[in-house]
Amino acid sequence: MQVIETRSEGLKRELKVVIPAADMEARMVERLEDVKGKVRINGFRPGKVPFAHMKKMYGKSVMAELVNELVRDKPSEILSERGEKSATQPEIAMTEDEAQAEKILAAQADFEFTLNYEVIPSIELKDVSGISVTREVVEIDEKEVEEQILKIAENARTFEDKDGAAENGDRVTIDYLGKLDGEPFDGGKDEDAELVLGSNRFIPGFEEQLVGLKAGDEKVITVTFPADYPAANLAGKDATFDIKVKTVAAPGAVEINDELATKLGLESADKLRExxxxxxxxxxxxxxxxxxxxxxxxxxxxxxxxxxxxxxxxxxxxxxxxxxxxxxxxxxxxxxxxxxxxxxxxxxxxxxxxxxxxxxxxxxxxxxxxxxxxxxxxxxxxxxxxxxxxxxxxxxxxxxxxxxxxxxxxxxxxxxxxxxxxxxxxxxxxxxxxxxxxxxxxxxxxxxxxxxxxxxxxxxxxxxxxxxxxxxxxxxxxxxxxxxxxxxxxxxxx
Structure with missing residues (x-):
C-alpha cells in the first residue's frame, strides 16, 4: 500500500492511497480460501469446489467487501501512523467510473481512494499560573430564605368558594374564548382555567377586568398583546375575550409550619428551610x-x-x-x-x-x-x-x-x-x-x-x-x- 500526500496547506491534508491490484487479489484469495470448506455448491462435495469456480462465483462480492473494509478501517490506521488527528470524519473519494470499478473488483486495476481532512493543530500548553479570577460569593441570610418560603406558602395555600365579588388575591375559575377581529384564534380558548387575581400571570389588562365579577357572571373584555409577545401573530394586536366566571374563591391564611412542610413532602418546617x-x-x-x-x-x-x-x-x-x-x-x-x-x-x-x-x-x-x-x-x-x-x-x-x-x-x-x-x-x-x-x-x-x-x-x-x-x-x-x-x-x- 502506498500513501502519497497530495496536499498540505495549513491544516488541510489530502492523501492518495493506492493498494496494488496484486495485493487486492492476494487478499481475495486468502478470503476465499478461508470460506472454501464452508461453501456448498450443487454438484460439488464440501471443500472440493475448484478455486477457479469459487473465484468466478464469489470473487467480485468478496472484493466489494474488501473495498468497504479498507475504506472503513484504513483511514484511522493511516492517520495514526502519521501521528495526526482529524478534526472531523475524513472525506473519502473513490472512482465513479463504472468500467474502472469493474476492473478493481476483478483485480485488474489498483484500488485507489483519496482522503481529505483537516488535522487538529499541535498545541503547546501555556503556563496558567499567572491567571487569576475573582469568585463572587453571596452570603444567604435568613430574610432571603423566609421570603422564598413565603412565596412557596402563598402558592400552596388553600382557597374557599365565596358568594361575593372577586377581589385582588381571590382565585377565579373561568372559561374564556379569545378573538381577533371577531374570529377565534388558535390557543385562545380554555375551560376551567384557574387564575389568582393580581398574580400578573396573564397579559396586561386581563386580570384587572375580572375584579368585581361574581360566579355566573359573563363579560367581554378587551386587551392588547405586548409588542414582544412570543407568538408573532398576536404581538401588538388588540383582542377580545369572552369570559364566563364559574367560581370565585377567597384565599386562606398563609402559614409557615410543619403542616405546610408535610404538604410538600418534608418532615418539618426546619427541613423546609434547609x-x-x-x-x-x-x-x-x-x-x-x-x-x-x-x-x-x-x-x-x-x-x-x-x-x-x-x-x-x-x-x-x-x-x-x-x-x-x-x-x-x-x-x-x-x-x-x-x-x-x-x-x-x-x-x-x-x-x-x-x-x-x-x-x-x-x-x-x-x-x-x-x-x-x-x-x-x-x-x-x-x-x-x-x-x-x-x-x-x-x-x-x-x-x-x-x-x-x-x-x-x-x-x-x-x-x-x-x-x-x-x-x-x-x-x-x-x-x-x-x-x-x-x-x-x-x-x-x-x-x-x-x-x-x-x-x-x-x-x-x-x-x-x-x-x-x-x-x-x-x-x-x-x-x-x-x-x-x-x-x-x-x-x-x-
Missing amino acids: VVRGQIEGQFGQITRQKVKRQLLDQLDALYSFETPERLVDAEFENIWRQINTDLEQAGKTFADEDTTEEEARAEYRKLAERRVRLGLVLSEIGEKAEIQVSDEEMQRSLFEQLRQFPGQERQIIDYFQKTPGAAASLRAPIFEEKVVDHLLGQIKVTDKTVSKDELTAEDEADDKPKKKAGKKKAESEAAAPVEAAAEEAPAPKKRATKKKAAEDDAAAE
Missing part, C-alpha cells in the same frame, strides 16, 4: 460558577492564538447561527431591529465560533495531558438528566443515545469540559469576594435587556465548543412543543 436554603445557594452558585468560568476562558483565549480547523468552525457557526435566527423568529424581530445587519452579525458570530473551537481544542489538550476521564457513572447521571427533561419520551431518548453516532459524545463533552475547568481552578489564583445578591446578578440582569447583536450573550455563555475528533455532532432530542407553540397554546398567559 431545603430552600440549599436551593438558593445552588442558584447563586451556578451564577458564580459561570462568572468564574467566563473569566478563566477569557484569559485562556488571550494566551492562545493558532489556526483553527475550518470545518469545525463552520459546524460551530451553523449551530450558533441557527439559534440566533430561531431567537429572532420567535421574537418577531429582524437584524435591523437589533441595530445590525445580517452581514455584520455573520462576521461577529464567525469570530465567536472560532473562539469557541479554539478554546475547545485547548481544553481538550489540557484534559488529555492531565489524564482527565469521564466515568460511566457520570455519563449515566447525564443521561438521567436528559430523561428528566423530557418526561414521557424516555424510551425515545435512550434509543437516540444508543443508536445515533456522536450522541454519546454530546453527553461526555460538557462533563469533560467542567472537569477540565475544575482542574484549572486548582492551578490558578482564585480570590473569593463576598457580594450582595444584586451585585452578583447585576450583569446577568443587564444581559437580559435588548441589546445590539441578537442573542450574543446566549451564544457566549457556551464559551468553549465541545470537540470530539472524528465524530459528528448529532442533533439533540427536541421537546414536543416549541416555545412559540407553547405560547400559542396559552395565548392569554404572558
